[in-house]
Amino acid sequence: MSDGADIKIAGNGPILVSGAFALTGEDGQPVTDLNPTIALCRCGLSANKPFCDGTHSSEGWTSA
Numbered sequence: 001m002s003d004g005a006d007i008k009i010a011g012n013g014p015i016l017v018s019g020a021f022a023l024t025g026e027d028g029q030p031v032t033d034l035n036p037t038i039a040l041c042r043c044g045l046s047a048n049k050p051f052c053d054g055t056h057s058s059e060g061w062t063s064a
């Protein structure tokens with residue numbers, strides 16, 4: 001744990017970000033109303049990118 005963002009790679013799942021962080025959208029504007037911990041998709045299958053929507057699990061995606 002640090003004073004800044006805590007970033008964890010979930011096994012066969014998303015990138016979990018918590019702590020002190022800011023997320024900026026592709027339009028350069030801050031993304032607000034975020035949960036204290038966000039899950040960012042790394043499988044490419046989410047219908048709600050950049051966030052994980054759980055599709056990695058239902059599709060059996062693995063990080064290997």
Ligand code: FES
Pocket residue numbers: 013014015040041042043044045046051052053054055056057
């Ligand atoms: S990591 Fe969960 S949908 Fe991509």
